Every structure is written in structure tokens, then in C-alpha cells.
Amino acid sequence: xxxxxxxxxxxxxxxxxxxxxxxxxxxxxxxxxxxxxxxxxxxxxxxxxxxxxxxxxxxxxxxxxxxxxxxxxxxxxxxxxxxxxxxxxxxxxxxxxxxxxxxxxxxx
Amino acid sequence: xxxxxxxxxxxxxxxxxxxxxxxxxxxxxxxxxxxxxxxxxxxxxxxxxxxxxxxxxxxxxxxxxxxxxxxxxxxxxxxxxxxxxxxxxxxxxxxxxxxxxxxxxxxxxxxxxxxxxxxxxxxxxxxxxxxxxxxxxxxxxxxxxxxxxxxxxxxxxxxxxxxxxxxxxxxxxxxxxxxxxxxxxxxxxxxxxxxxxxxxxxxxxxxxxxxxxxxxxxxxxxxxxxxxxxxxxxxxxxxxxxxxxxxxxxxxxxxxxxxxxxxxxxxxxxxxxxxxxxxxxxxxxxxxxxxxxxxxxxxxxxxxxxxxxxxxxxxxxxxxxxxxxxxxxxxxxxxxxxxxxxxxxxxxxxxxxxxxxxxxxxxxxxxxxxxxxxxxxxxxxxxxxxxxxxxxxxxxxxxxxxxxxxxxxxxxxxxxxxxxxxxxxxxxxxxxxxxxxxxxxxxxxxxxxxxxxxxxxxxxxxxxxxxxxxxxxxxxxxxxxxxxxxxxxxxxxxxxxxxxxxxxxxxxxxxxxxxxxxxxxxxxxx
Numbered sequence: 001x002x003x004x005x006x007x008x009x010x011x012x013x014x015x016x017x018x019x020x021x022x023x024x025x026x027x028x029x030x031x032x033x034x035x036x037x038x039x040x041x042x043x044x045x046x047x048x049x050x051x052x053x054x055x056x057x058x059x060x061x062x063x064x065x066x067x068x069x070x071x072x073x074x075x076x077x078x079x080x081x082x083x084x085x086x087x088x089x090x091x092x093x094x095x096x097x098x099x100x101x102x103x104x105x106x107x108x
Numbered sequence: 109x110x111x112x113x114x115x116x117x118x119x120x121x122x123x124x125x126x127x128x129x130x131x132x133x134x135x136x137x138x139x140x141x142x143x144x145x146x147x148x149x150x151x152x153x154x155x156x157x158x159x160x161x162x163x164x165x166x167x168x169x170x171x172x173x174x175x176x177x178x179x180x181x182x183x184x185x186x187x188x189x190x191x192x193x194x195x196x197x198x199x200x201x202x203x204x205x206x207x208x209x210x211x212x213x214x215x216x217x218x219x220x221x222x223x224x225x226x227x228x229x230x231x232x233x234x235x236x237x238x239x240x241x242x243x244x245x246x247x248x249x250x251x252x253x254x255x256x257x258x259x260x261x262x263x264x265x266x267x268x269x270x271x272x273x274x275x276x277x278x279x280x281x282x283x284x285x286x287x288x289x290x291x292x293x294x295x296x297x298x299x300x301x302x303x304x305x306x307x308x309x310x311x312x313x314x315x316x317x318x319x320x321x322x323x324x325x326x327x328x329x330x331x332x333x334x335x336x337x338x339x340x341x342x343x344x345x346x347x348x349x350x351x352x353x354x355x356x357x358x359x360x361x362x363x364x365x366x367x368x369x370x371x372x373x374x375x376x377x378x379x380x381x382x383x384x385x386x387x388x389x390x391x392x393x394x395x396x397x398x399x400x401x402x403x404x405x406x407x408x409x410x411x412x413x414x415x416x417x418x419x420x421x422x423x424x425x426x427x428x429x430x431x432x433x434x435x436x437x438x439x440x441x442x443x444x445x446x447x448x449x450x451x452x453x454x455x456x457x458x459x460x461x462x463x464x465x466x467x468x469x470x471x472x473x474x475x476x477x478x479x480x481x482x483x484x485x486x487x488x489x490x491x492x493x494x495x496x497x498x499x500x501x502x503x504x505x506x507x508x509x510x511x512x513x514x515x516x517x518x519x520x521x522x523x524x525x526x527x528x529x530x531x532x533x534x535x536x537x538x539x540x541x542x543x544x545x546x547x548x549x550x551x552x553x554x555x556x557x558x559x560x561x562x563x564x565x566x567x568x569x570x571x572x573x574x575x576x577x578x579x580x581x582x583x584x585x586x587x588x589x590x591x592x593x594x595x596x597x598x599x600x601x602x603x604x605x606x607x608x609x610x611x612x613x614x615x616x617x618x619x620x621x622x623x624x625x626x627x628x629x630x631x632x633x634x
Contacts, residue, residue: 003491015445015490016452016471017483024484031441031488031548037434038504041511048506049513051336051366052565052590053323059365073209077456086454093465 003028009098009105021104115295115349116376120177123169130169130180134162134224137182141226141293143616147249149278149287151187152195153227158182161224168222177352179222184288184297187228188235189340190329191215194225198331199243200233202477203457212329213361214298214340221356226294229284234448235300235333236481237547238308238554240283241539244479248283250276250313250536251291252580256613261579276536276580279312279554281305282341286313289343292617296353299341302333303436303551304531304558306341307585310570311531314581314612316604318342318350319558321591322565323368325354326361334443335366337436337562347571347601351377354593368591375594380602384418389524393429396556400534402576407530410573410584413606414528424524426515431508432560433552438492438505444482445489451477481547513564520589526599530557531585535576557585567593571600572609581609 008025012018019025071084080087098105113119122128141153165180174180185191188198190208197203211219219225232242241247252258253275262274278287282299286309289297299306301319310317318341325340332338342353355374361367390411395404415421453459453473460472478486492501519527532554542550561568567590570583586603588596 007491007494011487011490011494014494015486016467017474017478017486018471019487020475020480020483024480024487027480027484027546027548028487028491031437031484032491034548034552035434035438035492035501035505038431038438038501038508041428041431041504041508043504043507043511046507046510048503049510050506052513053366053368056323056368059360059362059367059369061362070209074455076209077206078454079459088454088466089463089469091466093467095465095467095471 115352130162130165149284150227165222175222182224182226182294184229184294186285186299188331198234213326232281233479235281237280238551239277240280248278250278257579279309283309285343289315297343301341302338303555307558307570311583312536314572316344317570319568321567324358326364328363332447334440377601386419387525388414388421389424389527391426394529398533403530424519428512435505435508436559441485441489444485516564527587529585531570531583535580569600
């Protein structure tokens with residue numbers, strides 16, 4: 001079963017990364033095929049394992065401030081900033097829908 | 109010479125006695141880095157800061173107050189660890205020009221003990237790959253490509269072919285670190301290991317590669333790939349040195365809540381003479397399709413070695429082994445999809461010039477910054493995490509993960525102390541051959557023997573064993589019980605002593621060897 005163009009488009013929106021060409025889509029198809037082998041394994045009654053350290057208690061430290069005041073360091077690697085703010089282009093503008101795009105997927 | 113000695117037994121002693129100074133060691137390594145530049149093992153060489161660190165170390169030795177065994181020792185760090193004031197790129201356009209504002213905990217620990225940080229080593233982009241061929245700074249070349257041992261076994265080409273195209277890969281993704289240690293440009297290097305990324309290049313480059321138990325060494329500052337499997341890896345020229353590094357890096361870190369809180373005691377490795385109380389397990393499923401007959405024979409020979417020395421060697425079964433790589437594929441891409449979401453161009457790293465909207469800027473930044481491999485894994489991961497796929501793939505993989513981990517528990521519970529397996533399916537492939545298959549296929553093939561240890565969080569180590577018929581290194585892997593590094597390394601050290609793996613004969617290294625240290629050449633570190 002090939003992945004539909006709608007799902008491919010949805011993935012590009014979710015990931016904010018593009019397939020770029022047919023090779024990229026083929027890569028996903030092969031990845032899914034590869035992953036399908038998992039279904040050969042009988043996992044009835046098996047609990048999912050999130051962490052190999054599941055039998056231990058997570059470390060919680062005291063809620064005390066131990067570091068901070070590093071605005072300069074935090075901002076240092078940002079390309080666009082104003083005073084103590086990171087500057088972003090306007091938000092709340094969704095990416096164009098599939099029909100409006102001029103990308104690889106539109107042509108497929 | 110001094111470059112070839114073990115840390116505890118020789119180099120440290122030489123420094124304390126003043127037979128060699130930290131500055132000399134540092135300069136020696138820097139010069140060797142320059143003359144082995146064609147290996148492309150280093151992305152950044154921090155010459156100025158390294159020399160400064162060496163000078164400070166020298167002062168301490170003069171006062172008779174070295175900080176420890178690592179004081180003055182030149183080390184290298186894989187370029188996916190944050191290093192304050194030094195560029196950290198992960199071999200990606202996404203982080204070109206990114207100067208870390210802080211040191212990863214493991215880096216800080218090394219510096220606190222006086223180690224001299226020579227530079228950042230090359231890798232596959234964002235540690236995704238098994239060849240160290242897919243980074244933006246180009247592939248790393250295996251130093252053994254230029255060794256006397258490999259050259260004498262190379263079939264001379266009928267037509268005048270550039271010797272250049274014959275070179276073999278280092279394996280990956282910590283190929284730069286492995287090449288750096290293998291070519292004597294540093295005494296130890298940090299790598300990372302998520303699916304075998306430290307052990308695989310260690311095997312191909314003929315060095316010791318240790319993957320510690322998950323939770324033993326802090327991941328704070330290691331740019332994450334798979335949070336539930338990543339560990340910092342240790343690459344050295346002998347097992348004793350790996351124990352020294354482990355001793356200085358292990359332990360709870362309040363900044364990494366996945367580090368265990370148990371007290372860690374650094375240890376010196378005993379010289380094991382009696383292996384009769386040892387039970388070595390040989391997992392039959394590790395006789396994987398594609399395993400070269402050479403490595404199979406070596407593995408068998410190693411089992412005999414233990415048997416003849418009195419150890420109890422038994423065949424065991426880890427039935428879910430062949431699903432480990434599939435499981436890894438799903439869990440890795442899923443965690444990658446999440447971890448790579450932080451790269452949006454806003455706070456650090458590459459930023460696209462697109463300004464119409466935040467989303468279009470993010471999308472363009474990521475399109476420009478990531479290579480095919482990274483983008484491919486992000487998209488696959490997002491697919492497996494879609495609502496309609498979540499149970500079918502992601503949760504299913506988590507269940508299979510438990511089955512894989514349980515396989516090991518059962519075997520260790522049955523009385524087996526250590527597992528002995530091959531590390532790789534064959535010796536290092538020539539670059540031209542390696543790149544004929546795509547990254548995902550290669551990773552799936554090459555990680556098969558190393559991946560399960562990451563799935564179960566167990567400690568594992570590659571010990572260089574012998575040279576292949578092509579004159580290239582082949583290593584074998586030992587897998588131990590959780591947090592039983594001392595036992596694992598003790599056995600590995602015994603094995604290392606038995607096999608006496610040959611020293612690489614590199615023209616560049618010979619030229620740098622000073623006659624002053626001739627008398628140290630005969631001292632072996634076993």
C-alpha cells in the first residue's frame with residue numbers, strides 16, 4: 001500500500017521538512033516496509049518498555065535556583081534578536097495548502 | 109614512543125617524572141594532526157586553547173600537583189558534544205557556526221582533570237550513519253588505509269589508479285574519534301553510541317570502543333539522537349585506558365536525570381589469570397546473515413581460547429535478535445522526529461532568509477540545514493507517530509524492546525557472565541563500495557550486531573582482535589550485565605592480552621617518533 005499524497009503532505013506540514021523528490025518518498029515507503037516486520041512478533045501481554053531504567057526512581061532535585069542569569073549566552077547564537085528578544089517572522093500564518101504549493105508533491 | 113604507551117602505566121609516569129612534558133605531548137599531537145589531515149578526522153582543531161591547557165598542566169606538574177592520570181593528556185571529542193567557546197556542528201549545515209555556550213558534563217569532567225582538548229572530531233551528520241561518510245565536512249578515512257599492513261595486502265591495480273580511491277571507511281558514526289585514536293593524534297576520544305556508533309568504528313579502526321551502561325555516564329550536553337538509548341562512548345588504544353576514562357566520567361549528574369544515583373567507584377583493572385570461574389555465552393543468533401567467514405572463524409577461535417583456558421563456554425539464545433534492528437529503526441526515527449524539532453533557526457544554528465511567516469521560515473531553515481538522511485528519519489519518525497500508526501508501530505516497537513531486553517535478562521540469569529559476539533559483519537569496506545548503498549540500508553546491515561546492547565541498555569566493548577586477510581582490523585564484542593563494567597573490562601583486558609593485536613604501521617607516525625623515547629618502544633602495555 002503506497003502512502004497517499006494527502007498523508008505525505010500532512011507529514012511535510014507536521015515535520016516542517018520536505019520529501020524533495022521521488023527518492024525521498026521512496027525512502028519512506030522502504031522504511032515502512034522495513035518496519036512492518038515488527039508485526040511478525042507476538043507481543044500479547046507484553047507491556048511497552050519506555051526506559052531500561054524503569055525499575056528505578058527518577059532523580060528529583062530540590063526546587064532551588066542554582067544557575068541562570070545567562071541572557072547573553074542564551075542570545076549569543078541567535079541570528080536575529082532585538083534587545084533581549086529572539087525575533088521571529090509573523091506567526092499564525094499557516095503554510096499554503098497542497099493545491100497552492102509549488103512543490104514536488106503538487107506534481108505527483 | 110610516549111605516544112604508544114598506556115595512560116596509567118606509562119604516559120602518566122613519564123609526565124610525573126618529567127621525561128616528557130604536557131606541552132611536548134600537545135605539540136606532538138597537533139603536528140601529527142596536521143600531517144594526517146587527509147584522514148579528515150577533525151572538524152575543528154582548537155590549537156590555541158589546547159596549548160594553553162597544556163601549559164597550565166605543565167605548571168601543575170612542576171609544582172608536583174597534577175590533578176590525576178588525565179592531567180596533560182591530549183584528548184579529542186566527537187563534534188556532537190557541546191564544548192564552550194568551540195564550534196559544535198554535528199557535521200551539519202544546521203549548526204555551522206554554532207559556538208556552544210557551555211561544556212557537556214563529560215567534557216567538563218575531562219577538563220576539570222586537566223585533559224587537553226585538541227579538537228572536535230568528524231562524524232555522520234547528527235550521528236546518523238554507520239560509515240562517517242555522510243557529514244557536510246566529507247567522509248573520514250580509515251588510517252589503516254595508509255598502513256603498511258593494508259598496503260602490502262592490496263592487489264596492485266593493472267591500470268594506474270590513484271591510490272587515493274582505495275581507501276576504506278572508518279565505520280560510524282564516531283569515525284573521526286576512532287581515526288584520531290587509531291592514528292595516535294590523541295590518547296583517548298569521546299564518541300557516542302546509540303546503535304553501535306562507538307563500537308563499529310572501533311572495530312574497523314583497530315581500537316578499543318566502550319559503550320557504557322545506559323545511565324552510568326551523563327548525556328548532558330550530548331546533542332541527543334535517541335534519548336532512551338544514547339550514551340557517551342569511550343575510544344582508547346587499550347582496555348586499561350578505557351577504564352581510566354570511565355573512572356573519570358561515570359557518576360550521577362544532577363543535570364541528567366537519566367543518570368543513576370548509585371555511588372560510582374572508579375577502579376583499576378586486575379590482571380586476571382584464572383578464567384575458570386567465568387561463564388562465556390555465545391549467542392547463536394549473532395551468526396547473522398552476511399557475517400564474513402573470516403570473522404566467524406575468529407569468533408570461534410576466541411571461544412576456543414576461553415574454553416582452553418578453563419572458562420565455561422556455552423551457546424545461548426537471544427531469540428529476538430533479528431528484530432532488534434527493526435525495533436531500533438522505529439524507535440530511533442520516532443525520537444529523532446522529536447529531537448530534531450528544536451532546530452528552527454530562531455535561537456541558534458542556521459536560519460533561512462524567509463520572512464513571510466514563522467512556519468515558512470522554520471520549513472525553509474530545516475530544508476536548507478538538514479541532509480537527506482536526517483530529513484528522511486524525521487519524516488519516517490513522524491509517520492510512525494501519526495495517530496493511526498502510533499499503536500501499530502511505536503507502541504509495538506516498545507513492546508518488542510521489552511522482549512529484546514528480557515532475552516538478555518534470561519541469559520544472564522542462567523549463569524552466563526559475559527557474552528562474546530562479533531562486532532561487525534566484515535572488515536572495513538572501501539569507500540567507493542560503501543556509498544553504493546544508501547545510508548538506511550547500510551545502517552540496518554552494519555548495526556545488526558551492536559544495536560541490541562543499546563536496546564537493553566547493557567555495557568558492551570569492542571576489543572581489536574586480529575587483522576583480516578586484507579590487512580585491516582577486526583574486533584570482537586563483549587556484552588556485560590548492567591553496571592558491571594568492572595567485570596566486563598577485566599575480561600576484555602584478559603582477552604586483549606591473549607590476542608596481542610598488532611600496532612598500526614603508519615609512515616606519518618614513524619616520522620614523529622622521537623629517538624629520545626626509543627627505550628619505551630619495547631614496553632608493551634599488556
